[in-house]
Amino acid sequence: MTRRSFHRAPEAERRQDLITATLDCISELGLQGATVREVATRAGVTPGLIRHYFSSKDQMLQAAYREVMTGMTSKVADAADKGQSSACARLHDFIVANLTPPVADGRALSLWAAFISHVRVDPDFAEIHRESYLAFRSVLEALVADVLTEAGQAADTKRCQELAIAINGVIDGLWLEGTLVGDLFSETPLPGIAVRSVEVLLGGISLAADTQQT
Amino acid sequence: MTRRSFHRAPEAERRQDLITATLDCISELGLQGATVREVATRAGVTPGLIRHYFSSKDQMLQAAYREVMTGMTSKVADAADKGQSSACARLHDFIVANLTPPVADGRALSLWAAFISHVRVDPDFAEIHRESYLAFRSVLEALVADVLTEAGQAADTKRCQELAIAINGVIDGLWLEGTLVGDLFSETPLPGIAVRSVEVLLGGISLAADTQQT
DNA sequence: TCAGAAATTATTCAAGTGTATAATTTGGGC
DNA sequence: GCCCAAATTATACACTTGAATAATTTCTGA
Numbered sequence A, B: 001m002t003r004r005s006f007h008r009a010p011e012a013e014r015r016q017d018l019i020t021a022t023l024d025c026i027s028e029l030g031l032q033g034a035t036v037r038e039v040a041t042r043a044g045v046t047p048g049l050i051r052h053y054f055s056s057k058d059q060m061l062q063a064a065y066r067e068v069m070t071g072m073t074s075k076v077a078d079a080a081d082k083g084q085s086s087a088c089a090r091l092h093d094f095i096v097a098n099l100t101p102p103v104a105d106g107r108a109l110s111l112w113a114a115f116i117s118h119v120r121v122d123p124d125f126a127e128i129h130r131e132s133y134l135a136f137r138s139v140l141e142a143l144v145a146d147v148l149t150e151a152g153q154a155a156d157t158k159r160c161q162e163l164a165i166a167i168n169g170v171i172d173g174l175w176l177e178g179t180l181v182g183d184l185f186s187e188t189p190l191p192g193i194a195v196r197s198v199e200v201l202l203g204g205i206s207l208a209a210d211t212q213q214t
Numbered sequence C: 001t002c003a004g005a006a007a008t009t010a011t012t013c014a015a016g017t018g019t020a021t022a023a024t025t026t027g028g029g030c
Numbered sequence D: 001g002c003c004c005a006a007a008t009t010a011t012a013c014a015c016t017t018g019a020a021t022a023a024t025t026t027c028t029g030a
Helices: A011-029 A036-042 A047-053 A057-082 A087-098 A106-116 A123-150 A157-180 A190-201 B011-029 B036-042 B047-053 B057-082 B087-098 B106-116 B123-150 B157-180 B190-201
Strands: none
Touching (some): A011 A047, A011 A057, A011 A106, A036 A047, A047 A057, A057 A087, A057 A123, A106 A123, A157 B190, A190 B157, A190 B190, B011 B036, B047 B057, B057 B106, B057 B123, B087 B123, B087 B190, B123 B157
16 A cells, blocks of 8 residues: 655645635635645645644634735735825725625635634634734725825824724625625625715715726 | 433423523534534533434524524614604614614624624525525615605615615624724724714714714 | 323434644755 | 655544434323
């Protein structure tokens, strides 16, 4: 009986493969389905190898959680930088990026919810959540400040903070609705609702991009 | 060796105890912690009894999910009926009820997230989600229609629907923020932000109750 | 009071769980 | 070409899991 042959992968690459496999398991089978054996199988690897890269299964899950959150935040932050034009256009793109794939899709929501449900169970997960939430909101708060100054309005910290909280609420809520019951919104696209809602929250500032049609 | 004595409980009561124990397990230990044995222990019962009330562990989880959602919806719907005064006051109370305990608390969020993360895993959970979401939004949509007509504005279906979606988004999103990182909002209470945001979304209609102070 | 149906417990089972450890293979540096 | 550290596999273990079954207790109704 001969052993199966294998190939030695660079540490970073193998870690990434394991994390990706972990996330696949969680989104398709739930946290309970992310067993050491299932993850290893999907990564094309033997169960024992996991403990060579992570000191425990829990640490692997935490690494996976971190990747999900930094991935989502960086994607929407990128979208707000691509179109360099105006602050309004950047906020507009930021909102839309939050409510369209790949940020707004079932897999992302499934992963997010699975981890959130563990925030109260494990303090390590709570810390990861807190960090990623603050990172996201600080991006949004800066964006709001830019929009306000661009519109010639006062951008004091207090007001920016409250607006960012409210806007974050709209985005989060619509992200939930869209990804959970997206099929109910074929006729009333969410990004449009979101943009209009935020415009209203901002006191009537228009975020319309130049290339917009209805 | 004598068997432990027990008492025969009415079916409804025992089922309720098992469901409550299930929810306690999930909120404190996660879905993975809601094992047949742990639930039975907390319900003061033997593991085997669970299969006498539910044909499988999964069916018990589904019953628990249903209870969580109907409980939350009925609580906020009740809050919108107590003060019979005006439609504006009812919407106001509805919003506040969503963002204050017991609806807005860590336990509820933990439970909700755990179940949501299984919506994509198990079609039965998806169906429960869909039903409870539509029930909630139909309550909100009726409330919005009342407010609009009360303010003398047009309350056509299309507009009510879009407004309900947006308002639901604000509520969901702020509910998330408040329950997840509530300690960050000691100085900027969320119910206030929510009410003001909805007022703006409604085009400036004031929802202020008579007994309001700042 | 005393059956007997139904609720509850006790016990068992096979499968799956994370982890620990030892045996092997790989691939880069000499 | 070969050696040796490190990556990977293989195997084993102790424990937990959901479920199935049989044995017992409870309590109602006649």
